[in-house]
Amino acid sequence: MTNKVLVQVPPADVDDLSALAEAAEIVEARPFDGETMLQILYILSPSSLTALVTWIRARAASRKHYRIVVDGVELTGYTAAETERVLAELNRIADARRVEDALD
Secondary structure (H helix, E strand, O other), X not given: OOOEEEEEEOHHHHHHHHHHOOOOOOEEEOOOOOOOEEEEEEEOOHHHHHHHHHHHHHHHOOOOOEEEEEXXXXXXXXXXXXXXXXXXXXXXXXXXXXXXXXXX
């Protein structure tokens, strides 16, 4: 099973999104509230997870609350500390995936 994260930012942050995944296709989305957002589907691997965690921490340092979507579950309004807990869980999943891959 491949673990993926949908990363979504406002159009003003397109450079931020491009820096995260240069080769990924950026897609414009318009959720139910009508606000235009930019998205990429980010496939997690040990190396890409490190880049994602670094990217999220850098964005977290400049914001008061965050929205994270993992496997279709939306988490909104989280503080930096709560975001760190989500990142820790993503790291745990990635570690388990590495063990599974090593056993295959």
